[in-house]
Amino acid sequence: MLRIDRATYDAIVAHAREDHPDEACGVVAGPEGTDRPERVVPMLNAARSPTFYEFDTADLLKLYRDLDDRDEWAVVVYHSHTATEAYPSRTDIGYASGPAADPRTHYVLVSTRHHGGQTGLAGDDVEFRSYRIVDGEVSEEEVEIVETHLFGHSPTTVVYD
């Protein structure tokens, strides 16, 4: 199960809407070894494409050095699909099953296919789903959204590079 606070959830959805029709991508960092997604780090989609995303190679190095310095790891890797459902594609599964990819990562998929930009209308929700991907096997997991005020403090910082 992915347990995520409301502010983090909203930040991911806002990023996906903002970059629509291109795919948006990023990570949510948390203390290394934990399952706590606390700090949203939106990344630039180096492919700038509606059908593909990739972290720029230099940005990737910078990100992981930064995580290392903070004793964090990527609890969540997220990206959006802009014309298809929020389910991992073959390419997504391939990368997520790579030999250096950590199987403890939660892969969040957001689909903006029905609602690209914010409409302000009732029912204007994007699809938000989470998966574990291990050795080519995809298993969907439940997403529990925790209302942020329950934390009693504000754990989420959004850092735009």
Added chain:
Amino acid sequence: MAIEVRIPTILRTHTGGNKTVDGSGDTLSALIDDLDSKHSGLKNRLVTEEGKLHRFVNVYVNDEDVRFTGALDTQVKDGDSVTILPAVAGGC
């Protein structure tokens, strides 16, 4: 002096949990062989059966992605810092 190698979380199962390990060699290929002799199984995770660097793995020597500097033939020397990371990409 040695070459310091940063290991991604999942591959630390090969290094006794260590984030960084030291190795030696003149090329990335030789360095990986040296690492594999001390941390068995590491090479299989990084290099394909065809002898190429795995496409879903990024390796950097200092700040340079080795894809642009000769891949496994990239020259390395004592004092260099090597970082191994999972490539992060996908698509619909």
